[in-house]
Amino acid sequence: MSDKIVYSFGDVNTTPHEKLEDIESRGYKRAVKSFQIKYPKIKSALVQWLKDGKSVSKEQKLPMGRKKKVGR
Numbered sequence: 001m002s003d004k005i006v007y008s009f010g011d012v013n014t015t016p017h018e019k020l021e022d023i024e025s026r027g028y029k030r031a032v033k034s035f036q037i038k039y040p041k042i043k044s045a046l047v048q049w050l051k052d053g054k055s056v057s058k059e060q061k062l063p064m065g066r067k068k069k070v071g072r
Helices: 028-038
Strands: 005-011 019-025 042-052 054-061
Touching: 005 028, 019 028, 028 042
Parallel strands: none
Antiparallel strands: 005 019, 005 042, 042 054
16 A cells, blocks of 8 residues: 555635646655745645545645755
């Protein structure tokens, strides 16, 4: 049995939300990082996935990850 989950990404700024891409990944963070590499100009995305048979969604601000500290 595969332990990968399908994450669906949509654009938050369109109504109804335009579905952009489905990414199959082992974790939420890996899926978001691979999505933001493909779509670098998007500032926030709607992420949906199934967990224990229930649909879960979250609005994710992009880019996700470590911010470099400048000017210290």
